[in-house]
Amino acid sequence: MNNPNRIPFYTTGYSGYDDNTKDYLNDLEKFTSKAKEKSKDEYWQIADAYLKFLKKDYKESTEILNEIKTTNPEYLEEIKRMKVLNDIVSQPKVDAAFEDHLMKDYAEYFVEKEVKKDTANVNSDYDYYGNAPSTAEFLKDVMANRYFLQGEDGKSFLMNNKLSDLQYNPNSSLVKSVEAFYRKPNKTQFEQQIIAKNMDSVGSVDAFFSTIYGDRAMRLADFEKAKSYYEKVQKFGGIPRENYDWTEKDGQKITPKQYASSEYNGFNNIPSLVFGHNVWESYQSPDAESMKSEGYTEFPFIKDNMNKLELTDVLIQLKKIGNGKDEKAARANQLIGNLLYNTSILGYYRHLFVMDIDNSNGGKYYFWNNDKGNPYKYYYKNFLDTSYIEPDNFDLAINYYQKALKLSNNKEEKARILFQMASAEQGKYYQYEAKAPKDFDYSDPKWSEKEDARQKEMDNLKNQKYRTYFAQLKAQYSDAETTKNLMGSCSYFSYFMR
Numbered sequence: 001m002n003n004p005n006r007i008p009f010y011t012t013g014y015s016g017y018d019d020n021t022k023d024y025l026n027d028l029e030k031f032t033s034k035a036k037e038k039s040k041d042e043y044w045q046i047a048d049a050y051l052k053f054l055k056k057d058y059k060e061s062t063e064i065l066n067e068i069k070t071t072n073p074e075y076l077e078e079i080k081r082m083k084v085l086n087d088i089v090s091q092p093k094v095d096a097a098f099e100d101h102l103m104k105d106y107a108e109y110f111v112e113k114e115v116k117k118d119t120a121n122v123n124s125d126y127d128y129y130g131n132a133p134s135t136a137e138f139l140k141d142v143m144a145n146r147y148f149l150q151g152e153d154g155k156s157f158l159m160n161n162k163l164s165d166l167q168y169n170p171n172s173s174l175v176k177s178v179e180a181f182y183r184k185p186n187k188t189q190f191e192q193q194i195i196a197k198n199m200d201s202v203g204s205v206d207a208f209f210s211t212i213y214g215d216r217a218m219r220l221a222d223f224e225k226a227k228s229y230y231e232k233v234q235k236f237g238g239i240p241r242e243n244y245d246w247t248e249k250d251g252q253k254i255t256p257k258q259y260a261s262s263e264y265n266g267f268n269n270i271p272s273l274v275f276g277h278n279v280w281e282s283y284q285s286p287d288a289e290s291m292k293s294e295g296y297t298e299f300p301f302i303k304d305n306m307n308k309l310e311l312t313d314v315l316i317q318l319k320k321i322g323n324g325k326d327e328k329a330a331r332a333n334q335l336i337g338n339l340l341y342n343t344s345i346l347g348y349y350r351h352l353f354v355m356d357i358d359n360s361n362g363g364k365y366y367f368w369n370n371d372k373g374n375p376y377k378y379y380y381k382n383f384l385d386t387s388y389i390e391p392d393n394f395d396l397a398i399n400y401y402q403k404a405l406k407l408s409n410n411k412e413e414k415a416r417i418l419f420q421m422a423s424a425e426q427g428k429y430y431q432y433e434a435k436a437p438k439d440f441d442y443s444d445p446k447w448s449e450k451e452d453a454r455q456k457e458m459d460n461l462k463n464q465k466y467r468t469y470f471a472q473l474k475a476q477y478s479d480a481e482t483t484k485n486l487m488g489s490c491s492y493f494s495y496f497m498r
Contacts, residue, residue: 025051032044032047032048033048042068042072045064045067046075046079046082048064049061049062049064049065049068056089058089062083062086065086081109084106084139085138088139088142088143088146089142094143094146094150096188099188099191102190103190109136110139110140111193140160141159141379144160145378148376148378148379152181153173154177154179154180154182155191157177157178158178158198159194159379160382161380162198163178163182163198163199163202163205163208166178166355167212167240167355168364168383168384169364169386169388170389171374171388173374174380175209175213181196182205182209202240203240204233204234204236206232207232207233207236208240210229210230211229211308211355214230214233214312215308215354215355216353216390217229218308218343218353219393220393220396221340221393221400226308227309227312227313230267230312231309236265236268237259237265238257238266238267240256241256241257242254242255242257243257266355266356266357268307268308269307270305270306270349271287271306272293272296272302272303272304273288273291274311274339274349275302275342276292276293277292277338277420278347278348279292283348283359283360291342294331294335296335299318299321299331299332318333318336319332319336322336322400322403324407326407327407327408327409330403330404330405330408330413331408331413333400333401333404334401334417334420337397337398337399337400337401337404337420337421337424340400341394341397341423341424344394344397345364345365346426350365351364362387367391367431368434369387373388374388375388391431392431394424394431395428397421397424398421398425401417402421405417412480412481414477415473415480415482415483415486416482418469418473418477419469419482419483422470425467429465432461433458436458
């Protein structure tokens with residue numbers, strides 16, 4: 001207890017104990033009881049109060065703290081902090097009245113004081129030794145957990161994160177909750193000073209939310225709804241990112257990213273190649289090398305460069321044309337299918353509708369992240385350490401390809417459409433594979449043989465259920481020039497066609 005700015009007992013896992021842990025707590029209580037009898041040091045009474053807190057007996061914990069008589073300034077500070085903690089966690093519901101109570105009686109623990117950082121040393125505030133969190137940090141975590149348990153995800157999120165952080169994991173339910181808090185009238189003093197202060201600059205907050213909602217509607221192929229959101233995006237300044245520059249003289253310098261006029265910024269500068277198909281799978285190559293245009297002379301409304309609002313207009317027109325019965329309708333449906341596939345987790349333009357600025361690899365593009373459900377179980381601290389957005393629905397692209405296939409009378413086009421459908425079906429397999437249970441791990445002495453058997457089982461399943469369109473392509477269009485060209489550019493397809 002030598003540092004009054006640190007909590008000697010507390011850990012952020014304050015609520016995470018099970019029946020086995022309770023046994024340990026009972027043993028510790030017996031030990032502290034004996035220690036209290038033999039020692040006059042108030043430390044053991046404080047320890048006893050903390051054990052009662054861990055067992056969720058907050059009333060008795062507070063009673064023990066109230067009975068302690070001491071003049072030790074460190075002990076007095078510790079007792080005060082534990083009383084605050086008992087007060088917060090014993091509250092059945094954190095409501096406006098309780099938030100007012102926190103600001104009236106405990107503001108010192110929540111209102112952050114300005115700390116001057118050593119700008120010459122970028123790691124000056126890094127805790128190499130893994131010390132316990134400060135009282136303020138710990139209480140902030142407790143409040144974040146309370147809001148989380150109450151279903152107030154937006155407030156829980158903003159206790160530990162900035163508004164702009166939503167761009168990294170823009171899952172719909174969390175975004176809606178954060179927006180609901182943003183638009184909440186008559187915020188309490190606690191909400192204004194402690195939570196709302198994390199609504200950092202994202203340019204226009206309304207444009208930020210509208211872009212996220214529009215993007216989600218695009219991923220669901222609801223182009224009309226997407227348009228209604230994108231129409232609200234005025235003078236979009238770009239997804240808020242920062243540049244990190246370092247010099248010997250000034251150390252690390254952080255400045256807002258400034259987008260070039262021709263650069264994709266989350267809303268503007270989308271090329272018409274988004275309707276094309278990939279020549280080879282290379283995310284690092286320029287789009288002109290990885291992608292090929294289908295040719296858009298039939299659709300003069302497709303511009304070489306578009307913003308998201310203009311893109312929705314194109315899609316709505318293509319969708320209308322696609323309701324016809326001719327080759328043009330087939331082409332329109334094919335282009336919509338291409339866009340949906342190209343902006344999926346497998347496509348070259350996978351970053352367009354997930355609040356990213358390029359297709360560089362990251363957590364958003366890992367199947368095993370997005371197919372296992374919401375990973376946040378207690379609160380949203382360390383939000384940036386993991387990724388979670390809703391997975392793609394590859395059937396949306398396949399459905400448009402189905403329409404195109406049915407309407408087309410061109411053999412080469414049919415072969416191309418079937419290959420695109422097979423690619424989308426591959427995405428469905430990856431999603432299944434990511435969720436498939438595995439009842440063994442690396443510690444299993446027979447891990448290797450079990451893994452081989454599982455992989456064989458997965459391969460069999462893949463060929464039985466997720467190779468529908470490859471099989472159709474092989475059976476009906478193996479002699480098409482498009483098929484032969486695809487065999488030269490896709491090694492897996494070439495193997496399948498043997």
